[in-house]
Amino acid sequence: MLPTHDLDQTPRTLLVSESSSFLDPKNRVSAQVEQLRFNHQVSVLLPECSSAPSHLDSVLNSFSSFYLIRKLPVYELLDRHFLEAAVYHGAVYGLSYRTRIDEDNSIALTPNGHLTLSLDKDSFELLGFEGKPSRFNHRTATRFVVSVDLTDSSMAPGGRGYLRLLTGLTSRLQLQTDFLLSHHPGSGASLQSLLSRYDWSEHRPEVSCRVLSDLSCPALRSCDPHSLLEWLGAVDAGCHKIPSCHRSPVPTRRRRFVTVLTHLCSLSCRCYLEQPRLESWVSMTVHGFVDSPVSWGDREHGFLRGGENFYTLMMFHDHTYQLHLATGAHDACPP
Amino acid sequence: SVRFVHHLLKEKDSLKAKAFTEAFLRKSIKRPERFDLQNMLSHKALILGYNRPRKEKRKGTKAKGLNARQKRELKVFEIKPEHQRYELFLPLHELWRQYIIDLCSGLKPTSNPQAVQQKLLKADFHGAIITVVRSKCPSYVGTSGILVQEFKHVFKIITKEDKLKVIPKRSSVFAVEINGFVSHIYGSRFEHRASERSAKKFKVRGTIDL
Numbered sequence: 001m002l003p004t005h006d007l008d009q010t011p012r013t014l015l016v017s018e019s020s021s022f023l024d025p026k027n028r029v030s031a032q033v034e035q036l037r038f039n040h041q042v043s044v045l046l047p048e049c050s051s052a053p054s055h056l057d058s059v060l061n062s063f064s065s066f067y068l069i070r071k072l073p074v075y076e077l078l079d080r081h082f083l084e085a086a087v088y089h090g091a092v093y094g095l096s097y098r099t100r101i102d103e104d105n106s107i108a109l110t111p112n113g114h115l116t117l118s119l120d121k122d123s124f125e126l127l128g129f130e131g132k133p134s135r136f137n138h139r140t141a142t143r144f145v146v147s148v149d150l151t152d153s154s155m156a157p158g159g160r161g162y163l164r165l166l167t168g169l170t171s172r173l174q175l176q177t178d179f180l181l182s183h184h185p186g187s188g189a190s191l192q193s194l195l196s197r198y199d200w201s202e203h204r205p206e207v208s209c210r211v212l213s214d215l216s217c218p219a220l221r222s223c224d225p226h227s228l229l230e231w232l233g234a235v236d237a238g239c240h241k242i243p244s245c246h247r248s249p250v251p252t253r254r255r256r257f258v259t260v261l262t263h264l265c266s267l268s269c270r271c272y273l274e275q276p277r278l279e280s281w282v283s284m285t286v287h288g289f290v291d292s293p294v295s296w297g298d299r300e301h302g303f304l305r306g307g308e309n310f311y312t313l314m315m316f317h318d319h320t321y322q323l324h325l326a327t328g329a330h331d332a333c334p335p
Numbered sequence: 336s337v338r339f340v341h342h343l344l345k346e347k348d349s350l351k352a353k354a355f356t357e358a359f360l361r362k363s364i365k366r367p368e369r370f371d372l373q374n375m376l377s378h379k380a381l382i383l384g385y386n387r388p389r390k391e392k393r394k395g396t397k398a399k400g401l402n403a404r405q406k407r408e409l410k411v412f413e414i415k416p417e418h419q420r421y422e423l424f425l426p427l428h429e430l431w432r433q434y435i436i437d438l439c440s441g442l443k444p445t446s447n448p449q450a451v452q453q454k455l456l457k458a459d460f461h462g463a464i465i466t467v468v469r470s471k472c473p474s475y476v477g478t479s480g481i482l483v484q485e486f487k488h489v490f491k492i493i494t495k496e497d498k499l500k501v502i503p504k505r506s507s508v509f510a511v512e513i514n515g516f517v518s519h520i521y522g523s524r525f526e527h528r529a530s531e532r533s534a535k536k537f538k539v540r541g542t543i544d545l
Contacts, residue, residue: 125469125545128476172476 012329013308017225019322022315029323032335033286033311035297036325037110038095041287043236063205066182067191068097070199073176074107075169077115078150079194080157086183086190087113087150095292097178101303102143105175106293111184113151117175118293118300119144127173129165136302136330145293145300220281220314225324229312232283285312295331302330309334412484419499424462424481431462435513442514455511455518457533460485463511465492468519471506471545478502485529506545 020027076082077094086092087109094109106118117131124131124144131146154161169175183191212235220228288295288309295301295309307328314322325334366372406412436442438458439451466479478500480492490502490509504522511518521543527535 121544122469124473125471126476128470128473130473167477 014327014329014331014333015225015229016325016334017322018325019320021318021320023319028335029313029321032323032325033313035335036286036288036295036309036311037093037298038108038289038292038294039286040289043285043287045232045235045283045285047281061207064183065202065204066180067195067200067202069179069181069195070201071176072179072198073169073174074117075166076194076197077107077109078157078162078166078169082190082194083150083157085193089190091184091190093182095180095289097180099177099291101291101293101301101307105177106291107175107177107179108293110294110298112298113149114294114298115148115150116293116298117146117148119146123173123175127168129168134302135300221316225322228314229324229326232285232312236285281317282315283312284315286310296325296327296334297332299332302328414483414499419493420497421481421493421495424483424493427462427483428464428481431460432513434458435463442516444515448516451516452518456537459529459533460511461529465490465509465511465520467502467507468510469508469545475502475507487528488526508545 018028018032020029022029090111090113092109093111094107096105096107099106101118103120105120105123108116108118110116117127118134119127119131121142121144124146127146129146129148131144133141134143134145137143148155148161148165152161153159155165156162181191181194223231290303290307290309292301301307301309307330309327309331311326311334312324314324316322327334364372435455435458439446439454442451460482461484463482464479465482467475467477470476478492478494480494480500482490482492483499484491488504490504492500492502494500504526507522509520509522511520523543523545524537524540525532
């Protein structure tokens with residue numbers, strides 16, 4: 001087998017890297033990282049400390065809890081009161097839980113009022129609402145995406161589009177999934193009316209901390225993005241033998257299901273960096289859900305060839321940062 | 336030649352004419368020994384200059400019918416707007432129900448669905464209330480009404496809002512309901528004229544994907 005044939009078989013990935021400074025007024029870091037909405041894991045790597053600093057701890061613990069609703073019928077997301085209380089204010093994130101993007105029907109609700117249903121062929125033909133075939137179909141159309149803007153005038157409660165979708169979801173295709181719901185801090189009351197009718201449970205992201213000692217790390221500023229990400233991935237996975245130059249003890253911390261942006265997290269990391277250290281850098285990696293129907297910028301996310309989508313923010317002592325946005329083969333380009 | 340004919344016309348005596356004619360013929364015609372010319376030529380009637388009127392060919396007794404262009408011009412299958420009302424077709428629907436119940440010899444809850452299905456395959460559906468259950472095109476899903484005309488590739492139905500809708504048969508699944516029996520018709524396999532379908536044998540094919 002020729003080497004070029006092998007290269008064609010490996011799934012392609014896309015990596016966008018940007019480096020700038022927090023002090024630069026034109027930096028787009030908030031706008032960019034906000035677009036990956038559904039994230040399930042955040043890893044923070046801090047060099048040369050044996051336990052996490054207290055303000056970082058308090059920030060991590062202040063993340064709002066999220067709710068898991070069992071067997072939510074999807075037409076409830078179109079309920080008039082829920083729309084008025086939560087969706088129109090732009091405060092709600094929702095994602096179907098444990099539905100595989102390539103086999104089952106997945107649903108995502110983004111804070112800007114977009115409801116995205118990723119359906120297989122039979123469900124789409126039964127539902128009877130306008131939709132497009134997925135961009136990532138191989139030869140025959142097997143997946144269809146129905147994307148609805150709930151804030152649009154045609155989808156106002158009582159309008160034609162709204163009634164058609166509602167009759168579709170109630171009488172023709174009764175979709176029911178486990179659903180994860182989360183909200184912006186401070187608007188928890190808007191979800192109460194929905195939650196009170198179904199079986200729900202509240203969860204908090206879990207935090208775990210690990211101290212790795214005797215870890216060698218490469219020269220981070222001059223390293224190229226691929227090897228940097230490889231090294232970070234190896235550290236996260238717990239490999240011990242990583243070739244490079246320095247040695248230092250490095251703790252790592254993990255979280256589960258974080259949707260609210262880690263803006264606060266990055267701020268506290270920067271405060272930590274201001275104190276003098278030998279190795280002054282912090283890395284924060286946020287992993288998006290592999291099974292989510294939407295990825296960067298509300299565009300469609302495919303899974304057929306590896307569904308990773310994540311970003312890594314490397315922050316340095318002098319307020320500069322390097323942001324690496326990565327995605328898999330069947331995805332839109334990160335911003 | 337002309338000289339002899341002229342000579343013949345001059346002779347008034349018929350006997351002389353006869354003798355002359357015979358002598359002329361003997362001289363001019365070759366006489367092959369094989370044939371007996373005398374017998375061949377005598378007692379034969381030769382009709383000169385009289386045409387029988389030809390018999391008229393019988394036209395085919397059955398009418399040829401109109402072709403598609405003529406039908407479109409005459410607008411045979413058009414339903415005028417004043418006739419496009421749902422209430423006007425409800426009696427037709429009742430008639431159809433009676434017809435189907437008689438066809439399936441009383442549609443009791445205990446009757447075998449297979450037998451009912453076989454009878455329905457050859458039945459006529461004009462007047463049935465059909466609903467589109469699944470379709471490749473999402474906007475057809477959910478339309479329901481009384482079937483007024485069935486063509487080779489489309490159904491024409493009238494909805495409760497008095498709208499005449501044309502729904503292509505291909506890539507759609509229709510549901511017909513009688514007395515609690517719901518039957519799903521896969522339109523892609525149903526693309527025959529109603530008159531031809533009663534004589535058609537349906538093959539058992541594998542799964543049907545729209």
